[in-house]
Amino acid sequence: MPSPTETGAAGPGRRFLTLADVAEVLNTSVAQVRALVHAGELRYIQIGGRLQYRVEDVELEDYIQRMYARTEAAPERRPRGTRS
Numbered sequence: 001m002p003s004p005t006e007t008g009a010a011g012p013g014r015r016f017l018t019l020a021d022v023a024e025v026l027n028t029s030v031a032q033v034r035a036l037v038h039a040g041e042l043r044y045i046q047i048g049g050r051l052q053y054r055v056e057d058v059e060l061e062d063y064i065q066r067m068y069a070r071t072e073a074a075p076e077r078r079p080r081g082t083r084s
Helices: 019-026 030-038 057-073
Strands: 045-047 052-056
Touching: 019 030, 019 052, 019 057, 030 052, 052 057
Parallel strands: none
Antiparallel strands: 045 052
16 A cells, blocks of 8 residues: 555655755755755745745755756866865
């Protein structure tokens, strides 16, 4: 039997993540994810009245792909502490 995540009212396969979930995926802090949300870098929905944000998994993947594209388009930079 399919899980509610796979067939729920949000549609087949849609999954909404908390900011903590997103922070875990990106290996960063919840505060940093909240800053991405407030800056408009990461699309979200708000539920409830207490600033409860949810990010759809496909929106997170889209954000990650945009960051890869931005990195590839940027002038070549080496990570700090490396030498050529």
